[in-house]
Amino acid sequence: MRKQFVRLFLSFVLVVAVVLGIQAVVVLVSLQNQRASWTESVFEEYLETFTANLKAGLSSRPSSFIAIEQLLLASADDRVSGLYIRNPDGTVAVAYGNTSSGNSLPIPRQRPAEAQIPTMHHALPVAKEAIGEQGFTSSEMHSDVYVVKILQSGSVTSLLVSRQPERQKQTILLPAQVKANDIAGSMVIMYNNEVLGMVDVLTYTPFTYKDTGRLFKGLLYPFLWAMPFAFLIALLMAASVSRRSGKYTSGIQQALQLLSSGENGVQLPATKIDEQKVINRSIKQLDENLLLNKVSRQAWLRSISHDLNTPVASMKLLLDGIIDGVFPVNEQTLATLKRENDTLSDRIALVSLYANLQSPDTKATLSQLDVASFIQQVLDAFSEEQKDRIYLDANDAQLIADQKLLTYACKALLSNALQASEDSVGWAIGQNSMTFTNTGHLAEGIDFFEPWTKGDSSRGTAGSGLGLPIVKQVMRLHEGSASIEEREGNVIVSLRW
Structure with missing residues (x-):
């Protein structure tokens, strides 16, 4: 009983765990996709704003990257958490703002003098947490990279923005506080095919905002609350099912014990299953x-x-x-x-x-029989007068059987038929089939293949009553069948295997 309860409880718990696990995975994957979609949309809007501001400011030729740096800062909204501006060789020149989690962005301890810009009011403050170069490690970039080309030809200035067809598998230096997948997107800014610098854009996640965070937490809390309730329901279901099952099992066990002791008419437990x-x-x-x-x-x-x-x-x-x-x-x-x-x-x-x-150890040894020899062996058991009364039809005879067992069955059936009728007796042999026919009538309400019963009412009481039962057992060993029927005043016994 206790083992059954434990098995049922564990089964219910496993089902609940699988269902909750699948739902949790779906929610987590959905949240991850929403976060990726969020960061991608923020970066695309930032890129669109930056290129629009850059087009508006192309009337004056930029003498350095500092002017473009001011546009980068001015294009950021409150969803952009920070910017990493890099030199053409990929080293960090300056950082603005924070990480996606709200911490200050680290910068190299020795910042190049040419990267300094005048103090100004903008949305992103200059990062002041300086760390040594050993605090930066190589990381493989995961974000999309856009190329912003400023083309100057005489007095004509044009702007070309293109996305690299595949994400660059290049290595960049990042501090421990920033992961490669925190970068929403990167830009390579070029002036007349000369790289002025690179910009990595970091964005806040949806969880940074309180209202959005509450919304996502509201989605997760039901799963957390559902787990103890699910386990409690599994416990109650296991107890209920095991109790009913135990009661039914006890009833069946008692009924089988009564049957094994020789009693009949046992009462079985009621069930709806x-x-x-x-x-x-x-x-x-x-x-x-x-x-x-x-x-x-x-x-x-x-x-x-x-x-x-x-x-x-x-x-x-x-x-x-x-x-x-x-x-x-x-x-x-x-x-x-x-x-x-x-x-x-x-x-x-x-x-x-x-x-x-009837013994389970008895088996039939099957082999291809010589039909003529087999027929002669059967007929040798009868007198000449009895042989004259047997009408044999063996034109299509083909037999695969245990010769000893089949010989006895044929002798028993022919002997019964000869005793039951004074007329001729038919014996037809086909392909693993035989029929024995004699005139007579069958008694009603008798199982002729039960021991000590008479197969036909015209027969006397001299028989043993074991002929047809033995024939049935012979056919069972041949995996065949034996049947008896009355047809148009004749009793016909059929064997097939």
Whole structure:
């Protein structure tokens, strides 16, 4: 009971964990996609604003990168957290603003003098946290890179913005506080094919803003609260199911114990579960079969006792008569005594054969039979007068069988048919099939393949009642079937395997 509860509880918990895990993964992936979409849109808007400001200021030729640096700062809105401005060789010249998490952007301790710009009012303050060059490590860039080209030809100035077809797999220097995927996008600013510098744009994430953060946390909290409730529900479900299942199991166990002790008509626990209903039907069928077998065994014992007692009683009568001098000890009396003994021996042999055929160790040894030799072996058991009454049709005969078992079955069926009728008896042989036909009528309401029953009402009581049951067992060993029917005044026994 306890083991079943633990198994059910763990199963429910596993299902709940899988469902919650899938939902959590979906939410996390969605949030990650939203963050990526956010940073991408912020960078694209920043790039659009910067290029618009740059076009407006192209009337005066820029003498240095400092003028462009002022435009970079002026183009940033409150969603841009910081800028890393680099020299053409990729080293950091100056930093403005903060990291995406709100911390100050580190800069190299020795900043080149030419990178200084005049003090001015803008959205992003100059970064003042200076660290040594050893604080910067090489990282592979993950962001998109745009090239902003300023082309000056005489008095004509033009601006060309293009996106590199593939993300550059170049290495940049970043401090420990900044990760490569924190950079929303990068720009390479060129003047007449000369690189003036590079700019890395960092943006705040949606979680930086309180209202947006509350919204995303509101999505995550239900999953966190759902876990203890889910485990509690799994616990209750496991307890309920295990209790009902344990009650049903105990009822089935008790019913099977009663069946094993020989009782019948056991009561089974009621259930609404289809699988358990199937088990109940199977046990009821088992109960009925055991009861039928019990009745059959009792009938068999009575039949065996009666069948074997008849020749025993006859022999006892003869022996008592000989002892009392009623019957003379002559050849006729001894012949009668021998006949009764032979009858007893034959019936004991039939009972033994039937029991052996039902043994699970008994197997049929199949082989291709020589039909002519097989037919002769069967007919040798009958007299010439009996052979003349057998009509044989073996034109299409082809047999794969256990010759010994099939020979006995054919002898038994021909003998029964010859005893049941004074007319001719038909024996037709086909491809692994046979039919035996004699005139007569079948008694109604009889299972002819049960031991000690007569297969046809025209037969006398001299038979043992084991002929057809033994034939059925022979066919079972051949994985075939045996049937008996009445058709147009004839009794027909069919064998197929």
